[in-house]
Amino acid sequence: MDKTKVNYGVYLVTDSTPAILGNKDLTSVVEAAVRGGATIVQYRDKHSDREAAVRTARALLAVTRRHGVPLLVNDRVDVAVEVGCEGVHIGQDDMAYEEARKLLGPDKIIGVTASSIQEALKACEAGADYLGLGTVYATQTKKDTKSIIGTAGIRSILQALSAAGHAAIPTVCIGGINSSNATAVLVESSAAPAKSLDGIAVVSALVAAEDPAAAARVLLTNVAMGRVPDVVKAVAAATPLSHNMTNLVVQNFAANVALAVGASPIMANYAEEAADLAKLGGALVINMGTVTPEGLKNHVQALQAYNAAGGPVVYDPVGAGATAIRRNAVKTLLSSGHFTVIKGNEREIQTVYGSSVSQRGVDSSSSLTIPQRATLARALARRTGAVVILTGKTDIVSDASRTLRVDNGHEFLSQVTGTGCTLGTTVSAMVAAFRSDVLVAALAGLVLFEIAAERAAVRDDVRGPGTFVPAFIDELSAVRKETAGGNVAWLAKARIEALEVVEEESA
Structure with a gap:
């Protein structure tokens, strides 16, 4: 050991x-x-x-x-x-x-x-x-x-x-x-x-x-x-780089979320930059929202650059089960390097694990029970050595030895394009600044993200998904500032529970 x-x-x-x-x-x-x-x-x-x-x-x-x-x-x-x-x-x-x-x-x-x-x-x-x-x-x-x-x-x-x-x-x-x-x-x-x-x-x-x-x-x-507060404070103190290789739809949103949680964003899809960026002490997000042969090549090269530098890599296999092209891209990336965190909805995580599932676009309809989802997340964590975040109404986070559920969030998150992608950005900032415990870092990113959403949704100036987005960014920034100043009252809203997980044979 x-x-x-x-x-x-x-x-x-x-x-x-x-x-x-x-x-x-x-x-x-x-x-x-x-x-x-x-x-x-x-x-x-x-x-x-x-x-x-x-x-x-x-x-x-x-x-x-x-x-x-x-x-x-x-x-x-x-x-x-x-x-x-x-x-x-x-x-x-x-x-x-x-x-x-x-x-x-x-x-x-x-x-x-x-x-x-x-x-x-x-x-x-x-x-x-x-x-x-x-x-x-x-x-x-x-x-x-x-x-x-x-x-x-x-x-x-x-x-x-x-x-x-x-x-x-x-x-x-x-x-x-x-x-x-x-x-x-x-x-x-x-x-x-x-x-x-x-x-x-x-x-x-x-x-x-x-x-x-x-x-x-x-x-x-x-x-x-x-x-969790230690992680949020660490991000606020370090302002870590969040290098996003993501789709064009969410780049501006992801950059603003990174700034709100205390990170320094860069949207750079050209892998020739990765070796230099990996030396800056930040984390990489590989978002598979837009799949092209050139894009996949860039992802592989960037993954290997961050692995060589010892930097964390967050993988978001967007729509992984939707097409044969995406399923093959998952296999290519998994065989090309190591991921620190793998984040996806139920069908995406099933695809990464190797199950045969069909998926319509990037959405996900949950068919597994909470114990089954926990078993799936732990099984993938054990197989890959990554912390796995399985998102949904109830989120599951596992590093194979510890598995927790999180029951925070708001329905507006599912009604705005790119919130799942920007969760990956948030998590990247956490794991970049707090490397001693990746599961706790990933959990902190998830809880911060979802409690900020809850706070934004009940504001008087929020009337629906359109007004939710700017309020959400405001609340991400507010929670970060409160925590950095020693006020962690927001943490009382966290609904976290460690789970007993059955063996993987029933995954």
């Missing part, structure tokens, strides 16, 4: 004491929590003898490996070495970082607890792979807390890390966090755009839960929602 790509979003710390675990089996609890959305697991057991700890760690490792989730061992470096798990987490009173690194080698993860700026800076300078910050609130699961620092203390540490050049070090916070406060903790702790939390660590919220899988899905939803 590449330790630079670990997702710290929902960090489960185990507790085997009867007061927390009860009479449940720890391995079964971890299995359920990981299935529900826990993204990393720390086995913490200060009391069992070494033989018992090794036995439990091996059982947990079998679970986490099956789900592609890292397992860390708290403090007991010898146990981690013996079972061969992904790393350890050490506190201020545990083994020194340098000694742990000698025993584990360079490729293992070592996280360090920090409850002050000094401890955090020292751990980063030593080489810690991530930090566990806290304690945020008082908790019954950890009695030896040095201090309760609250969200203000977390924010101070994050600001200090950014100022010292350690903004890239992942951070999670721990202590009294649960489904009722997780989103608020992330929002209130943020020192964005410079530095924000990468996730939350929980104990009782999962280990003591009656249904750990359901509890993990709720926390996954909370974490995703709590990180």
Whole structure:
């Protein structure tokens, strides 16, 4: 496992004491929590003898490996070495970082607890792979807390890390966090755009839960929602390039949307420019609205230029199933490079996945249930390695390990030409500015876009689709400005929910 790509979003710390675990089996609890959305697991057991700890760690490792989730061992470096798990987490009173690194080698993860700026800076300078910050609130699961620092203390540490050049070090916070406060903790702790939390660590919220899988899905939803403002702020701060290779019908609309969300647009369909543009740190949108042999050649060349530069690419397979020409173009593009995000309606995503469907123009009539659409999105994400956005009355976003539904938006979006295309533009700005978590970046673009539409639709000056468009652009800009200024009240309108997804065989 590449330790630079670990997702710290929902960090489960185990507790085997009867007061927390009860009479449940720890391995079964971890299995359920990981299935529900826990993204990393720390086995913490200060009391069992070494033989018992090794036995439990091996059982947990079998679970986490099956789900592609890292397992860390708290403090007991010898146990981690013996079972061969992904790393350890050490506190201020545990083994020194340098000694742990000698025993584990360079490729293992070592996280360090920090409850002050000094401890955090020292751990980063030593080489810690991530930090566990806290304690945020008082908790019954950890009695030896040095201090309760609250969200203000977390924010101070994050600001200090950014100022010292350690903004890239992942951070999670721990202590009294649960489904009722997780989103608020992330929002209130943020020192964005410079530095924000990468996730939350929980104990009782999962280990003591009656249904750990359901509890993990709720926390996954909370974490995703709590990180949305960070993405919007990052775009406002960075003004990333949004390079659109799109159809002539929507170029002006897409450029105005890019400006409204805080990006810098360029409409450039000539691929000879792509290599230079890819070096500017932005993202590319390949919109298949107009298909020609020359256009397809340009798309392939631009895709490969951005892949070579490490830049994100958003693919919008407009009308993918409408004609044989478009279906063949999809195959050509998929075989020519890697896409960061693939966005389309149900029939477009079915075509990209390889299903035989018919499509009339660029529209889509939904025939799949929500669970079927979620399964389709996850299956395509797993196959391509891209984050998939399946649009519709209910939108689905998946990166194969996390799948969420979004129920925002307004019917006016379906009554104006090019709104789907400009969603691709919006998402490109998000993934360009926030590359640490593409799913969260894509989700942020989708939620921003659709809540702005809801706000625009109810304005007194909007009487229909024609007056909706300028109001929509205004609201995109307004939400971006509000968020950059620290006002995230609009996020309360977000309707996001993590989903349990069945296996792909029924996709």
